[in-house]
Amino acid sequence: MSGTAEISYLYAVTRAPGPGPDPFEGVRGVGGRPVRTVECDGLAAVVSAVPAAEFDEEALKERFEDLVWLEEVARAHHTVVDAVTRSAVAVPLRLATLYRDDERVRRVLEREHAAFDSVLRRLDGRVEFAVKVFSVPTSPTEDAPAERGPGSGREYLRRRRERHRRRDEGWRLVGDLCDRIDAELLQRSRDRRTHRPQSAALSRVEGENVMNAAYLVDEEDVASFLGAVGRLREQAPGEARVEVSGPWAPYSFASLEMDGEGS
Incomplete structure (x- = not known):
């Protein structure tokens, strides 16, 4: 060329x-x-x-x-x-x-x-919306140093087990939320594409991205779609944050790829 x-x-x-x-x-x-x-x-x-x-x-x-x-x-x-x-x-x-x-x-x-x-x-007649769910820590990720004194070792292990229990429960709640979001939004859209979760280092936002999906929505259904996102966001547990952006050009659904002559 x-x-x-x-x-x-x-x-x-x-x-x-x-x-x-x-x-x-x-x-x-x-x-x-x-x-x-x-x-x-x-x-x-x-x-x-x-x-x-x-x-x-x-x-x-x-x-x-x-x-x-x-x-x-x-x-x-x-x-x-x-x-x-x-x-x-x-x-x-x-x-x-x-x-x-x-x-x-x-x-x-x-x-x-x-x-x-x-x-x-x-x-x-259709547009794209991006919906992301982030798992947000509700307690410190680092174990606090055990207090000195009698029984402090047992107390440290108890706190550690409790943190792990809350973390596991938090992941379960976030996973359930992602399933509910996807099921309800699929009813209000024509199609869905799932993308790789965003890197926390690159996105520079709080929490870990656990759901990164795009939905193809009829223009006349936009209000219903956004209303459903709003309700689901209100129902989200404290361990989760739900974000929506759009409407965008439907990049995720324009599956025709042209290589050109210089790529």
């Missing part, structure tokens, strides 16, 4: 916009470049030009180790996807989906037309 000055960065695929003002006018993508659409048979790929020297295969191997650069690209990528999904249903593509030029993008739309169309139909 390094032989050309610019290549095409693909953000998302949506329905081709009809006549009228450009719905993406003023939207800027990676590097502040303006976005445009590449259309084929009723579909539109939202793309922008990026420098080939920065995004070819060799360059990306190094740049993906640069967290500052990666954060900037990810922020720009999501800004475009958010702008697209505000105006129409869309299939978001993964970070750094790249093609040699717009003609290659057009060929992908033609080749994968049925797959894109199927996903767009499935996502139309």
Whole structure:
């Protein structure tokens, strides 16, 4: 890819916009470049030009180790996807989906037309909510030093056993809560995806993430879904914290993955 000055960065695929003002006018993508659409048979790929020297295969191997650069690209990528999904249903593509030029993008739309169309139909009128449950310690995790004096050793062991009992009971309560949450929210959503629990070191929030799920919800059912989350959160034991965020573009349910030509 390094032989050309610019290549095409693909953000998302949506329905081709009809006549009228450009719905993406003023939207800027990676590097502040303006976005445009590449259309084929009723579909539109939202793309922008990026420098080939920065995004070819060799360059990306190094740049993906640069967290500052990666954060900037990810922020720009999501800004475009958010702008697209505000105006129409869309299939978001993964970070750094790249093609040699717009003609290659057009060929992908033609080749994968049925797959894109199927996903767009499935996502139309639906949004994603993220629901997380955290196990929160209600007592110190470190054993306090035993007091000196007669019987202090026995008292220390008693306190230690009591802490373990409360910890085990807390885990049971949190597990039961996760089961109730999932069962009730599945009744108010079209689909669910479970993700790997977040690392406490990376998330920098209190507690251990024990449930990390995404739910695909019909727009007309959003109020019912959030109401159920609110009730479940009120019923949560002290050992648990429930968080919900959204609505988001349904990334977790846009299962069509395109590798591009530079990944």
